[in-house]
Amino acid sequence: MTPFLYEKVSERGDALSLGTHPGAAYLGGGTNLVDLMREAIARPTLLVDVTGLSCKIEEDEKGGLRIGAGVKNTAVATDRRVRARFPLLAQAILAGASAQIRNMATVGGNVLQRTRCAYFYDDEAHCNKRSPGSGCDAIGGFNRNHAILGASPACAATHPSDMCVALAALDATVSIDGPRGSRDLPLTDFHRLPGDAPEIDTELRSGELITSIVLPSNGFSKRSSYRKVRDRSSYAFALVSVAAALELDGGRIKNVRLALGGVAHKPWRAHVAEAALAGRPATEAFFAEAAEAELRDAKGLRDNTFKIKLAKRVIVDSLVKLSNAKDAPR
Amino acid sequence: MQFVINGRSLDADVDLRTSLLDLLRDHFGLSGTKKGCNQGACGACTVLVDGNRINSCLALAVQYQGRKITTVEGLTSNGALHPLQEAFVAHDGFQCGYCTPGQICSAIGMANELRTGVPSYVTADVAAEAITVDFDEIRERMSGNICRCGAYNGIIEAISETLGTIPLPEAKDAP
Ligand SMILES: Cc1cc2nc3c(=O)[nH]c(=O)nc-3n(C[C@H](O)[C@H](O)[C@H](O)COP(=O)(O)OP(=O)(O)OC[C@H]3O[C@@H](n4cnc5c(N)ncnc54)[C@H](O)[C@@H]3O)c2cc1C
Numbered sequence A: 001m002t003p004f005l006y007e008k009v010s011e012r013g014d015a016l017s018l019g020t021h022p023g024a025a026y027l028g029g030g031t032n033l034v035d036l037m038r039e040a041i042a043r044p045t046l047l048v049d050v051t052g053l054s055c056k057i058e059e060d061e062k063g064g065l066r067i068g069a070g071v072k073n074t075a076v077a078t079d080r081r082v083r084a085r086f087p088l089l090a091q092a093i094l095a096g097a098s099a100q101i102r103n104m105a106t107v108g109g110n111v112l113q114r115t116r117c118a119y120f121y122d123d124e125a126h127c128n129k130r131s132p133g134s135g136c137d138a139i140g141g142f143n144r145n146h147a148i149l150g151a152s153p154a155c156a157a158t159h160p161s162d163m164c165v166a167l168a169a170l171d172a173t174v175s176i177d178g179p180r181g182s183r184d185l186p187l188t189d190f191h192r193l194p195g196d197a198p199e200i201d202t203e204l205r206s207g208e209l210i211t212s213i214v215l216p217s218n219g220f221s222k223r224s225s226y227r228k229v230r231d232r233s234s235y236a237f238a239l240v241s242v243a244a245a246l247e248l249d250g251g252r253i254k255n256v257r258l259a260l261g262g263v264a265h266k267p268w269r270a271h272v273a274e275a276a277l278a279g280r281p282a283t284e285a286f287f288a289e290a291a292e293a294e295l296r297d298a299k300g301l302r303d304n305t306f307k308i309k310l311a312k313r314v315i316v317d318s319l320v321k322l323s324n325a326k327d328a329p330r
Numbered sequence B: 001m002q003f004v005i006n007g008r009s010l011d012a013d014v015d016l017r018t019s020l021l022d023l024l025r026d027h028f029g030l031s032g033t034k035k036g037c038n039q040g041a042c043g044a045c046t047v048l049v050d051g052n053r054i055n056s057c058l059a060l061a062v063q064y065q066g067r068k069i070t071t072v073e074g075l076t077s078n079g080a081l082h083p084l085q086e087a088f089v090a091h092d093g094f095q096c097g098y099c100t101p102g103q104i105c106s107a108i109g110m111a112n113e114l115r116t117g118v119p120s121y122v123t124a125d126v127a128a129e130a131i132t133v134d135f136d137e138i139r140e141r142m143s144g145n146i147c148r149c150g151a152y153n154g155i156i157e158a159i160s161e162t163l164g165t166i167p168l169p170e171a172k173d174a175p
């Protein structure tokens, strides 16, 4: 590990001024960054520990929530307001990693964990994300876990966060502060597709700090679910995951949200399927048609073509279950 | 740096790169906490910080100065085993024993989480007030601790039998 300095800050201003130092990195729980430092993939020379900042969950008049970037993943999933109003988010967080890691991980760090695959960690392998221009061994290699949507010839890694798939479905906004002022970005615009620059995962600029995530209130608390399919039943990254939320008006779909995990370089909001479903009857046939439309441009690699069918099935099954739910398990 | 480990205040002059796991094992000789994968994937290094379970391999020691750290060595009182340790012996909750300190600290952390109402991925209704602790809940909640010997049946029996009677680590921390 490259040597570094360490500063724990208690004021945002201090974080922002230290964050402009060359080689500075913000430190959350460290569950991703410390690992990458040990592998010499990340080599910060100054760690600015921001776990003491933005540790609250606040609500607005309409029932929406602002979740501080420093709140631990476990604390989000345990918060009564999150569990009652955004059960999808609690479920997605609880589907990720292990209890130990969720106790350490912060919301900001979860959003900013690297989009990655096993080749990214292997210093014998070619990886455009680790070393731009060096090539991608995953595309012709073992790629069971890789992307089927939005990949490029340069990179097929997937964003591993479960939490972000729920946030994408819930229309969350990322609040950012930085040397040139503060700004907000929709979560769905925050992460990038790989294109020809897979070394850049997000739109965050140098020195910028995530301060909170904003969740607008919605009518989905009664019909929403997070389904994660993986190679073992717990403590594994998603092959495919589906965050789904429905609001019905009689038998018709008044409002629907769908996002997929494990399939792309970013949390994948299923806009095509949503558009196909709006105002339609909530029937399995329409769900299947919408899933088909969403996955129309999906491309499999040697080992992951199964994900295309799997994603469609999990979408349809999630929506069928949600539409059948009587007074709905939350 | 100043640490509070198993109720004792300890000083260490360590490199900033030192993980909490290496601090415990190499600097304080507390070798009960084990290093398996050193990357968050096995749970052998689980310790409690202010009663919450974490993986000490992914933690930089410097982040945990002044916090109450409890390791497996801090669970006995006056030489007597913790009830959960007794239960692991009674139910054959281990074979080689390498994962055991992590399993035990993790189970104590899990008991705290159940008491404070932390739901899990298998909790049928995350919004419900009460959580029914059954086999599936324990399995899911303990999935961050891998046992290479596959002693899972004994581990779950030991935990189920002891749940509810596990004293909070806070209560044990007093010098
Ligand atoms: C074994 C293992 C299994 C896992 N399985 C899963 C899984 O199944 N599902 C899943 O979703 N996740 C999984 N994870 C990933 C885990 O969720 C992340 O490591 C964690 O959420 C990162 O949070 P952190 O606070 O520890 O981030 P850190 O490691 O502290 O930081 C991560 C990145 O974010 C930056 N950063 C942190 N906070 C801020 C901020 N406020 N503003 C700007 N930059 C910031 C850091 O500089 C760094 O680049 C797994 C991790 C491990 C080790």
Ligand code: FES
Pocket: B034, B035, B036, B037, B038, B039, B040, B041, B042, B043, B044, B045, B046, B055, B056, B057, B058
């Ligand atoms: S040694 Fe820490 S999780 Fe494996």
Ligand code: FES
Pocket: B093, B094, B095, B096, B097, B098, B099, B100, B146, B147, B148, B149, B150, B151
């Ligand atoms: S007893 Fe050997 S690893 Fe669990």
